[in-house]
Amino acid sequence: MQTEVLRIIEGGLMSDKRKILAYSARLADRLEREGDIALSKCIRQKIEEGMPQNAAIADAMRVLPLDADSRLQIVEVIPTDEERHKVVLTPEVDKKVSEFIEIVNHRSELELAGVEIKKTLLLYGRPGCGKTSVAHYISEKTGLPLIVARLDGIVSSLLGSTAKNLRRIFDYARSVPCILFLDEFDAIAKARDDQHELGELKRVINSLLQNIDSMSPETVMIAATNHAELLDNAIWRRFVQTVEIGLPGKNEIMEMLDIFSEPFSSEVSTDLSKKSAFAKLAEGISPSDLKTIFDRAKVKCVLGNSKKISMGDILDGVYEVKVQDKSERAYVHFLNEYGMSQIAINKSTGIGLRKIKTYLATNEMEEAK
Ligand SMILES: Nc1ncnc2c1ncn2[C@@H]1O[C@H](COP(=O)(O)OP(=O)(O)O)[C@@H](O)[C@H]1O
Ligand SMILES: [Mg+2]
Known part of the structure; x- marks a missing residue:
């Protein structure tokens, strides 16, 4: 209060x-x-x-900031009550994100106690692992709406007006209780490779830094980028917390399998040993790709009037994303690695048993060499 x-x-x-x-x-x-x-x-x-x-x-x-030339909105407001998917994080990442939420939720106590701490968080890591989802999660846990400014759109054409647009966005964020979320944050740094003049770009980066520096202490800001390596040191220093959101581990994948299966059931979510074997197989796949695999299998479920997600469809999806070699032999090996017996492979794929035996035997011979 x-x-x-x-x-x-x-x-x-x-x-x-x-x-x-x-x-x-x-x-x-x-x-x-x-x-x-x-x-x-x-x-x-x-x-x-x-x-x-x-x-x-x-x-x-109600009126959001607009681009002076195009009159297009430069931010989007996402209210907190929007229904979102649960985000699954490794324990280390979860701890850091929770710390940030605690700071934001106790900002008035901190301010009253004279503790000045900027509420700035940089999320980085490969695409599809949950940066945008984490920003939404923080919004939900703090009750603050997200003001989303996609820098790729803002930097797109005229750098001259970028500085003005940045100013408008930061001014807007100052006047309403919110979290300012700068998504695709590397767009500013990336523009360096484009046709833009270097001096112009420098001015834009400086204006971004100035805006961040003159932020009032109560403004909460989150930035997200897939290309942390493109960000200047000066920009890194502006963030009190930096969190890498990388690929999930086996435990996180197992948790995601349940979430992504809903509201259907699937063998991987009901049988623990299958779940564990599947999670091992799915290591290296981004949560976003994994979700797509389940969504596709669900479509087949609905069209086929079934309540259970087919294991074969999910394995096919993983194979598609993960294995480069698309030969029949590689496919048989992939299924066998997941733990399917030769008979089960025969049943699900229609490939002859003798052929399956030969494929698997060649691998054993190669390994024995
Ligand atoms: N850690 C995660 N836990 C649960 N779902 C996830 C996770 N990461 C990504 N997803 C799923 O993938 C989609 C895209 O992820 P997103 O947060 O946009 O990734 P990023 O911003 O890192 O590219 C999300 O909408 C969500 O459905
Ligand atoms: Mg994103």
Whole structure:
């Protein structure tokens, strides 16, 4: 509650009506949750009274920042109540993410105690492992909406207006309770290889750094990138927390199998030894690819009027993504590695038993050499 009160006072001193209204609404929500219905109602009434005379400001709260030339929106607001998939993280990553959530959730106590800590988090790692999902998860756990600014879109054409757009985005994030989420953060650094003039780009990077530096302490910012190696040291230093989100381990894959199977059942989610064997096989596949494999198998389920995901469909999906060699022999070896018996392979693929035996025997001979 202290946070909201402090922000309302700041809004008043700076004559920032948008800020006052936004944080008063938040205060009313919080009081209602905590059972102080009378005060909450009273605040809501004040907000309503304040709105009509100031329709322009009420509008401004709804109007998002636009690109000056194209008039396109440069941010997207994702409310916190959106239903999301559960994100599965390794224990080390989970610990770091939870720490960040704790800091954000206790920001007013920290501020009152005089502890100044910037709430800036950089998520990096290969695509499809959950960076964007983690940002949504943090939004859910902190109750702060995400203001998503995709830098690839912002940097796309005119660097001249990039600096202006950055300013508008940071100004907007300052005036409403939110998490500013800069996705595809490397776009700024990447523009260096493009046709843009180096000096112009330097100015944009400087403007980004200035915006970050002049952020008020209460602003929560998360950035995500697939190309951490492209980021300047100066940018790295601006982030108090940096977390690499890499490929999941076997335990995480096992957990994902249950989530991705829902609402259907599958052999891999009901039989523990099969689940474990499958998780080993799926190591090295990104969660995003794994999800696609399950989604495709589910489509077949629905079209085939079945309630159970076919193991064969899932194995085919993994084989498609993971194994380069697409020969029949490689396929038989792949299924055998997963633990399927020769008879089971014969049944599921229709390949003759003798052929299967020969394929598997050649490998044993090669290994024996
Ligand atoms: N760690 C994870 N746990 C559960 N699902 C995941 C995870 N990582 C990715 N996914 C799935 O893959 C999709 C794409 O992941 P995303 O978060 O966009 O990855 P990134 O931003 O790192 O490229 C998500 O919508 C989610 O369904
Ligand atoms: Mg992403």
